[in-house]
Amino acid sequence: MIKTKSIYGLLFIIALLFSTSNIQAQFSLNKNEGEEQKKEKIPEDALGRRTPSGSVAGFIDAMANRDYTRAIEYLNFPPNINSLEEQEHIVKILQRLFDQKGNIQPISLISDEPTGKTDDGLNPKLEKVGNVKPDNESIDIFLEQQEDKDGHPIWLFSSESIAAVSSVSIQNSPLVEQIMPNILERYLWGGVPIGQWLVALVLIALSYLISFLIISGLIYLVKKVWKRANKNPISGILDALRLPLKLYMALWVFVGFSRELGLSIILRQRFSTLTIITAIAAILLLFWRLSDFLGKYSQNRMLMRGNATGVSVVLFLQRIAKISIIILGIIAILGSIGIDVTTGLAALGIGGIALALGAQKTIENFVGSVTLIADRPIRVGDYCKVGDITGTVENIGIRSTRIRTLDRTLVTIPNGTFSSDTIENYAFRDKFKFYDTLSFRKETTPDQLRFLLTELRKVLYAHPKVYEDPARIRFVGVTANSMDLEIFAYLEAADYSGFLAVKEDVMLRMLDVVNRSGTDFAFPSQTVYFGRDAGLSKEKSVKAEAEVKNWREENEMPIPEFTREQIEALRNKLNYPPEGSSNIEKKN
Numbered sequence: 001m002i003k004t005k006s007i008y009g010l011l012f013i014i015a016l017l018f019s020t021s022n023i024q025a026q027f028s029l030n031k032n033e034g035e036e037q038k039k040e041k042i043p044e045d046a047l048g049r050r051t052p053s054g055s056v057a058g059f060i061d062a063m064a065n066r067d068y069t070r071a072i073e074y075l076n077f078p079p080n081i082n083s084l085e086e087q088e089h090i091v092k093i094l095q096r097l098f099d100q101k102g103n104i105q106p107i108s109l110i111s112d113e114p115t116g117k118t119d120d121g122l123n124p125k126l127e128k129v130g131n132v133k134p135d136n137e138s139i140d141i142f143l144e145q146q147e148d149k150d151g152h153p154i155w156l157f158s159s160e161s162i163a164a165v166s167s168v169s170i171q172n173s174p175l176v177e178q179i180m181p182n183i184l185e186r187y188l189w190g191g192v193p194i195g196q197w198l199v200a201l202v203l204i205a206l207s208y209l210i211s212f213l214i215i216s217g218l219i220y221l222v223k224k225v226w227k228r229a230n231k232n233p234i235s236g237i238l239d240a241l242r243l244p245l246k247l248y249m250a251l252w253v254f255v256g257f258s259r260e261l262g263l264s265i266i267l268r269q270r271f272s273t274l275t276i277i278t279a280i281a282a283i284l285l286l287f288w289r290l291s292d293f294l295g296k297y298s299q300n301r302m303l304m305r306g307n308a309t310g311v312s313v314v315l316f317l318q319r320i321a322k323i324s325i326i327i328l329g330i331i332a333i334l335g336s337i338g339i340d341v342t343t344g345l346a347a348l349g350i351g352g353i354a355l356a357l358g359a360q361k362t363i364e365n366f367v368g369s370v371t372l373i374a375d376r377p378i379r380v381g382d383y384c385k386v387g388d389i390t391g392t393v394e395n396i397g398i399r400s401t402r403i404r405t406l407d408r409t410l411v412t413i414p415n416g417t418f419s420s421d422t423i424e425n426y427a428f429r430d431k432f433k434f435y436d437t438l439s440f441r442k443e444t445t446p447d448q449l450r451f452l453l454t455e456l457r458k459v460l461y462a463h464p465k466v467y468e469d470p471a472r473i474r475f476v477g478v479t480a481n482s483m484d485l486e487i488f489a490y491l492e493a494a495d496y497s498g499f500l501a502v503k504e505d506v507m508l509r510m511l512d513v514v515n516r517s518g519t520d521f522a523f524p525s526q527t528v529y530f531g532r533d534a535g536l537s538k539e540k541s542v543k544a545e546a547e548v549k550n551w552r553e554e555n556e557m558p559i560p561e562f563t564r565e566q567i568e569a570l571r572n573k574l575n576y577p578p579e580g581s582s583n584i585e586k587k588n
Contacts, residue, residue: 064191097132098265104130106272174262211250244286368415382427439482482522
């Protein structure tokens, strides 16, 4: 019975798998058929009119070759314009309007997609490609999507634009034709009279000369009027701007003059790509020169501060900036000449992600080093504590920081870890804390404690290296073995070594006070007292108690607090270094 059920179950599974395979195969077949239908290619148009940029380029080429019959094929004429002669006449009018202050966008800026631009706010079947200005009236020139005889989409100059152009009458010829000798109009090169090419070359030189004079004059006036402009960083920024501004201004002067003179639209279209490349080059040159100036300026500032690590970081950032400028420039120039860079950008993005993942730790350490340079929580020579490591900073590099520990070992910490860890920098300490507890014998009398509290406070108030606030000595408790006085104060010192010297002096003076009080420090509870123990000094105890009694009688006992007058009277009464010290300067 069990075997029969197993056989049935196996047959059911096989049938299920087989049916699933058939369904998947059918689904894949249907999917492939759908994709094949979607991928059915529209046949190429012989005149290149499938895209807006193809239509404009084809129309320009037809006019350059003076093939007006072919140029007609790029225009969608209104129904009332059907004769060949009239259509050719309108083509010539349109060309003349483009020549006389008209404008067509550079081919590289016109959409090369069959659908045109879909985000320009226009009707999806319309594409604006330029404008003309007859009699100071602007007429926008549009392409509109139509269908050829096979029903496939093509782009033609719109019937509305052609109707507006057909009503224009042209009386005057372009200014360049009026001033140019006839012999230079007779010979053509690239569909343009040779004379116009010569005029274009003269315009290029003249535009740069005008730009040179204007920009140089403006910078000279700025430096004359504004005195700060002669000093860095303003002077360096102005010098960096000088050449890019000249190029950019010369570009616009050339474009303006070429339109005003009426240079052929064919010639201007030939120069359009070069114009865009020049504009891109001017912007890239500006960024390049600014990165050079800012890099050198930052390096000088770092060197003046003695920050060698900062110089390394600045150089590294400067190289990254220049590499980025080159990459962006190549991408922008390739795009301006009509090369699709989408695939390259996608590959570059994937490669960048892979590189970033592979160099994650390196990037983390570099970012950490930039953080250390920018925030400056530590400097070379600082004594600090990072995590569990304490020592003196010897070097801050791009990848790591080296610390010399108290054991004279050298610890290298990656900057990524260093910048994310807790950093305690002792070099920035403005005061040194002095904290201690003095434990006295249980036999110490209350008056002896009063004497100690008063005299020990006098030591703190009178010492020139002890900050008054919050200097304090308090009787904090009675333990099984001792009577405890807590000392808390801040000491003034240049470094830790100086702090130890001041602390030593204060504690020695406190020991003198303890000796005068007649009491002594507490012994451990395990101490066994023998008969030879001299015990407490009765004479000193009596003397201390007598002094306290005198304070009471005179109402001058500074318990619980010293008065302001008493503190001022004690201020700087002690000598530091103490008398007899070899550190005291000898007086002549």
